Amino acid sequence: MAYFFYNVLLSLWIGGMAIFTFVITPVIFRSFGRDMAGEIVGKLFPVYFPYNLVLSLLTLIFLFLLRSETTRSGYKVSLILIGIAVIINIFLIFKLHPEVKKIKAEIHSVETTSPDSPLMKKFRRLHGVSMILNLVLLSDGITLLYLSSSLKE
Numbered sequence: 001m002a003y004f005f006y007n008v009l010l011s012l013w014i015g016g017m018a019i020f021t022f023v024i025t026p027v028i029f030r031s032f033g034r035d036m037a038g039e040i041v042g043k044l045f046p047v048y049f050p051y052n053l054v055l056s057l058l059t060l061i062f063l064f065l066l067r068s069e070t071t072r073s074g075y076k077v078s079l080i081l082i083g084i085a086v087i088i089n090i091f092l093i094f095k096l097h098p099e100v101k102k103i104k105a106e107i108h109s110v111e112t113t114s115p116d117s118p119l120m121k122k123f124r125r126l127h128g129v130s131m132i133l134n135l136v137l138l139s140d141g142i143t144l145l146y147l148s149s150s151l152k153e
Contacts, residue, residue, distance in 0.1 A: 002065035007148055009062060013055045013141040020048055021134060034110045042104065049097055052137060053089035056082060059144070066151055074150030081147075085140050088133050096133070100126045 024044075029037040060082045066075070103123045107113050113120050 002062050003152055006059060006062040006066060007145070009055055009059045010141055010145045010148060013052065013059065014138065014145060016051060017134065017138045017141065021138065038110060045097055049089065049093045053093060056085040056089050060086060072150055074147035078144055078147050078151065081140050081144050085137055088137055092130065092133060096126065096130055100130065
């Protein structure tokens with residue numbers, strides 16, 4: 001039963017991230033101006049980041065429930081990947097997202113602020129880090145789902 005829930009959690013992890021990254025966010029940015037779209041997506045982040053953290057923590061718990069599988073080849077790699085995901089999610093929630101929010105509040109309008117302004121440069125850098133970490137987490141989840149077949153009895 002733990003194996004089933006482990007896979008459900010991985011599916012929610014991957015599906016949630018994929019839908020947010022490749023469907024919801026692009027639709028919002030195509031439908032609204034950059035400032036309004038940024039504001040809308042910014043309202044989703046306080047739910048999105050904790051969602052990902054909770055899923056990674058629950059996945060870790062269910063991996064531990066598969067302790068009879070600790071000798072299987074994918075178990076240790078899965079443990080490391082989930083540990084990395086938890087650390088990244090904690091970093092996103094408690095460090096990066098608050099920093100991005102602070103910079104974004106100082107910018108007022110992405111549409112009218114010069115791309116060369118120090119604030120915009122910092123925002124783009126932090127946003128880039130956030131996007132890369134998001135893709136790392138998505139890849140991490142996909143890899144974990146692939147490895148889950150090595151955990152099955």
